[in-house]
Amino acid sequence: MYEALRKSIERKIPLTDEEWKIIAGKAEFIKLKKNEFMQIQDSNNSYEGFILKGAFKTYILNENGTESVIFFSFENEWMCDLESFYHQKPTKYNIKAIEDSEILVITKSNKTLLFKEVPKLIQFHIMMVERANIAIQERLLDVLNKTSKQRYLDFIQRYPHKTQTINNKNLSSYLGVSHEFLSKIKKRI
Numbered sequence: 001m002y003e004a005l006r007k008s009i010e011r012k013i014p015l016t017d018e019e020w021k022i023i024a025g026k027a028e029f030i031k032l033k034k035n036e037f038m039q040i041q042d043s044n045n046s047y048e049g050f051i052l053k054g055a056f057k058t059y060i061l062n063e064n065g066t067e068s069v070i071f072f073s074f075e076n077e078w079m080c081d082l083e084s085f086y087h088q089k090p091t092k093y094n095i096k097a098i099e100d101s102e103i104l105v106i107t108k109s110n111k112t113l114l115f116k117e118v119p120k121l122i123q124f125h126i127m128m129v130e131r132a133n134i135a136i137q138e139r140l141l142d143v144l145n146k147t148s149k150q151r152y153l154d155f156i157q158r159y160p161h162k163t164q165t166i167n168n169k170n171l172s173s174y175l176g177v178s179h180e181f182l183s184k185i186k187k188r189i
Helices: 003-010 017-026 082-087 108-117 121-145 148-158 168-175 179-188
Strands: 028-032 037-039 048-053 055-061 067-074 094-097 101-106
Touching: 003 017, 003 048, 017 108, 028 037, 055 168, 067 121, 067 168, 101 108, 108 121, 121 148, 148 168, 148 179, 168 179
Parallel strands: none
Antiparallel strands: 028 101, 037 094, 048 101, 055 067, 055 094
16 A cells, blocks of 8 residues: 555665665555545644545635635645644645545654654655755746646646546636636637
8 A cells, every 4th residue: 555655755765675664654544535634724733645546736715715726736746735844833725635535644753753763765855845846936937927728738738637637616726717717728729
């Protein structure tokens, strides 16, 4: 069951069987049904999660009650509210399953223990943080420089197998357009 996590780590750093046992012992398996939360905005509960199966949206709930979807996360991807996790601050985002999902989570205290017990994980951690920063920068540049249609085309090219999973409400929020405008984009393609 945890094999996908091991493969993800070993794409960047090699692990011995003993190191892997230590890592697997610190991870917790969680099943979430569609619409269940991994994290709720403004809470003190934050995990780093690796998705074995399913899909999630990371979003904020605005003062007027509307959602702004910032990211989607899918199988074999990591998800985390970085500031909350690393600095133990209240969470800024909701992370919600958009389909039945299975994830492995780790707490900050267990990750700290892993760094002591398997020091080479620090190298993996640095690569993960670098990748997260790049993803955030790319998302910001996309929002600032690309049209809604370009962002939609990029999304369906990157995640062709997930376009049916994400409903128009979530996708339009992610793209920053109305449902009607998203429908027009889809009809033109």
